[in-house]
Amino acid sequence: MSRQDYMNTSVQEPPLDYSFRSIHVLQDLISEDPRTGLRPLRHSRSGKSLTQSLWLNNNVLNELKDFNQVISQLLEHPGNLAWIDLSFNDLTSIDPVLTTFFNLSVLYLHGNSIQRLGEVNKLAILPRLRSLTLHGNPIEEEKGYRQYVLCTLPRITTFDFSGVTKADRTTAEVWKRMNIKHKKIRIKHTLL
Numbered sequence: 001m002s003r004q005d006y007m008n009t010s011v012q013e014p015p016l017d018y019s020f021r022s023i024h025v026l027q028d029l030i031s032e033d034p035r036t037g038l039r040p041l042r043h044s045r046s047g048k049s050l051t052q053s054l055w056l057n058n059n060v061l062n063e064l065k066d067f068n069q070v071i072s073q074l075l076e077h078p079g080n081l082a083w084i085d086l087s088f089n090d091l092t093s094i095d096p097v098l099t100t101f102f103n104l105s106v107l108y109l110h111g112n113s114i115q116r117l118g119e120v121n122k123l124a125i126l127p128r129l130r131s132l133t134l135h136g137n138p139i140e141e142e143k144g145y146r147q148y149v150l151c152t153l154p155r156i157t158t159f160d161f162s163g164v165t166k167a168d169r170t171t172a173e174v175w176k177r178m179n180i181k182h183k184k185i186r187i188k189h190t191l192l
Helices: 003-010 067-074 096-100 117-125 145-152 166-179 183-191
Strands: 053-055 083-085 106-108 131-133
Touching: 067 096, 096 117, 117 145, 145 166
Parallel strands: 053 083, 083 106, 106 131
Antiparallel strands: none
């Protein structure tokens, strides 16, 4: 199968689903069988999955150590991952490894333990990210949570399972002007 054929078909492939497996460390994925769905996963000649979706939700992961190495053993084209579901785990931060998947368009991180709103900044490098969930994390309680995320990630169209409207964008821009100081002002004050 050519790379172009793969790109055209794998978006419709079922996910590689390791949800609800009580996985503590990513290395456990190697010995664990993924869940089976209505449609079977297709595999390459080397036995690796031909999908762009990885579901690791409802486990007990608290870090993503060895993520690239493990995923490379499971997926034929790990760089083409478009959907990663890490919801309902014990993650306390957004691991930078997630920012290496430039085709990522859907990222579910809801129901974790992410505490710093600034963690969202890491995701700004992802050019195709369109859908993000973060609700159910301690950062949701931060003042200006939704506006901060929308300002930081202006390309997302769905946030916490809600569509991002033009009014949301306008509110986020007003919030940004009122709450985020510009670098010029900071420089001016440091020179005084």
